[in-house]
Amino acid sequence: MRKHTTIATVCLATATTLLLTACGGGGPKESSDDEIAGADTSSKSASPSPSASEDEIERPEITLPKDVDNVFEGDSTGDAKKDAVLADNERRINSIDEAITVDADEHPALKFYSKGDALMSAASYIKSFYDDGRSFTGKTRYYDREATFLKDGAAAVTYCMDATGTYPKDRKTKKVDKSVKASPSDYVFYNTRLEKNAKGVWQTTSVASTEAAKRCM
Structure with missing residues (x-):
């Protein structure tokens, strides 16, 4: 296992505290369902999708260390509405990785792009890295990204x-373990539900994932 770690069982109170403190990208163990949901201190700014700068929403800045590179493919579909959904999905992933890799008093972007079950599972996932004294480094690729609008007004990505x-x-020594070998579990399929809030932000509300997903290999 490289970037992932098994999510520890965390009570609601602990997870909520986590979100308000220093420990506050989607991790694989949130659930396993292939159906669409509802159908180093130097840092760099995470690159948003092209549509990100075109709205007037006041968004929290997301910064990632220089040794963390998230590559998002297919962020422009030609449909402005779908692009907006994919852009907020991208920001949600970056907000989780920021919380894992950047020590700070708060990580406001985490709560900005996640809520409900997705927020609690993200908090548990992040906490598992801190509990293990680990972070991660390197490049993660996100691909075959598709946005679908649901009948109830939500979206699935x-x-x-x-x-x-x-x-x-x-986390303490900053030593990178490059002896870890690649494995099928490094390929994960995600199924997420997003709901648009009053500010116009597409917040992720639930996440399902499948490790060693053949469709991603």
Whole structure:
């Protein structure tokens, strides 16, 4: 296992506290369902999709360390509405990785792009890295990204993740373990539900994932 770690069981109170403190990209163990849901201190700014700068929403800045590179494919579909959904999906992933890799008093982007079950599972996933004294480094690729609008007004985003280019990093010593070999579990299929809030932000509300997904290999 490279970027992933098994999510520890965390009570609601602990997870909520986590979101308000220093520990506050989608991790593989949130659930396993292929159906569409509802159908180093230097840092760099995470690159948003082209549509990100075209709205007037005041968004929290997301920064990632220089040794963390998230590559998102297919962020422009030609449909402005779908592009907006994919852009907020991208920001949600970056917000989780920021919380894992950047030590800070708060990580406001996490709550900005996630809510409900997705927020709690993200908090548990992030906490598992801190509990293990680990972070990660390297390149993660996100591809086969598709946005679908649902009858109830929500949206579903499905995508694949390839984490074979990432490696565990000790949080204290900053030592990177490059002895870790790639495995099928580094390919994960995600199924997410997003709902548009009053500010116009597409927040992820639920996430299902499948490790060693053949469709992503």
